Amino acid sequence: MATQSRTELLAAYRTMATMRAFEERMHIEFAGGGVPGFVHLYAGQEASAAGVCANLTDHDVLLNTHRAHGPAIARGADIFAVAKEIYCRGEGLCRGRGGSAHLHDTKNGLWAANSGVGSGVALGCGAALAARTRGTGGIAVALVGDGAVNQGVVSEGLNLASIWKLPLVVVVENNGYGEATAAGYAIAGGGIARRAEAFDMPGVQVDGSDYFAVFEAAAAAAERARRGKGPSLIEVEVTRFFGHFEGDAQTYRSRDEAERARRERDCLANFRRTVVAEGILDAGELDLVDTDVADLIDRVYAEAEAAPYPPDDELMEFIYADSL
């Protein structure tokens, strides 16, 4: 905890509070029918993206997941453009071509939120290889979920990263379910972090309701990558407060699981309790952040809903960089 200044911690709180408020509002707006497509909400997992992104620089790349809203905000993408993309508007991050599950913002080092779930690890190997080849000093962080780890491409990426000693950090957000199927059922070998050992890289498991634990694990892995020591894997244990997607009846988990997580494993509440108890930040300034964020979210949603869809005559744009 000592590694972050008071200002940085206040910023971390603001980031997490923004992610939370954004998703709580999205839950309501989606139910109201105003959001095209489908959405996967990040609420409950905020400390993961916030703790990881606090360790990244402008040269680094974060490979996003389909549960993309929170990590996009944490990485510093313009929240208005994030919301507009989710609403499929022309001024969205991806000009309305990607939608909720494909938030991508090259200039802010946010890449390729992926519906095929595991590919970020392979793409991340390439980003890491390019960073090393071109000497940018950057690293790549591939964010995937527990549901992705049984895909071959994840094992292939871990293997490549290891044999080539790439500056890559693989962060697996284990929220307990790959869609509806429990991680405990689906994943052999005694857990995700243990798989790192097979690829000769450090693997740690951290409590995703504890921002400080995530920050420290990510700091160590990023430092290792920057020093040319090769890849690492971090398993972040989180609980999602909502279903896999909005509209998910969640029959596969007990009725009180999410409610209990909100009471006992809320990373925002934990963060607030710790920084106030230790006298680093005071409750009043955190309350001010909450008020600010509430106001911001109102403006973000109002602007996104009012924004136009992309022009019809742009359907065929952006397929190729060099014209056919």
Added chain:
Amino acid sequence: MAMKTYRQAINEAIVGEMRRDADVILMGEDVAGGAGGSGEDDAWGGPLGVTKGLLSEFGPGRVLDTPISEAGFIGAAIGAAASGLRPVVDLMFNDFVGVCFDQVVNQAAKYRYMFGGQDQIPLTIRTMIGAGLSISSQHSQSLYPVFSYFAGLKVLVPSSPYDAKGLLTSAIRDNDPVIFCEHKLLYDMTEDVPDEGYAIPLGEASLLREGGDVTVVALSRMVHVASDAAAILAREGIETDLLDPRTTTPLDTESILESVEATGRLVIVDESGPRCGMASDIAALVAEEGFGDLRAPIVKVTPPHVPIPAAPNLEALYVPDVNRVLDAVRRVVAY
């Protein structure tokens, strides 16, 4: 200018572009001659025999042997391309796209469009196509129509050493993902190929023979089968427009339609399958846009709808040959 094989022509294109641009890197199974073993590095140019000498000249930072891990290394090549490198990656046999289809069609093909034009993916995937070596159905297919299905990819099917060098040069310089399909029976074909680098524009068909009685569109090795047929037909007084599109995306639709406008007859010779293949695609193009010019039904000469057998006699029945082209052309001319 000197006589060079298709294999040498491909090697020269890669070497030329690697010398020209430090961002060009090479990745694939055995491309560095097999890394880490007890024998020599770079003594072998991989199963295609194409990349020999590159490791020695460019070093292991730019010539990377990969594990047999196509989803991993093609995904990595896409990530490297998105970062500004220009990877030339070797998907040895196009049949193996089965294990990395997501990378090719959902990642590479959609990266630019789905993210609203923020990025470009200057990636070349070299891969072998074609039947004729008795190596059965997981090593012999011609899947360029599959790649052509996907907007966002460009697909090249060079039929000669000259075209191979010029088209591969264009592929590497191109800012989009390109699938470069090398026919495995053409590696030893020779012709005059300039020593210096040159780029053949994508989407320009090559008119290999001018006739007037019938248009024959042929792709990759089928160009040579069709060419042999055209020579025989000329002796019968049937003159052929022989057109090699050279690239299936972009497809030079104009040249095809122009030729059919003049001849009124179309035969397509294609080693990809009869269903949803390039022959079907080109037939549909002409049926839609050139129907008024047709004086006979379009005839497709393709393999039957069957996996490719290893037995030489069965494989010979599978691959279109000169006699099938002759029959098809005589049929449309007599119609």
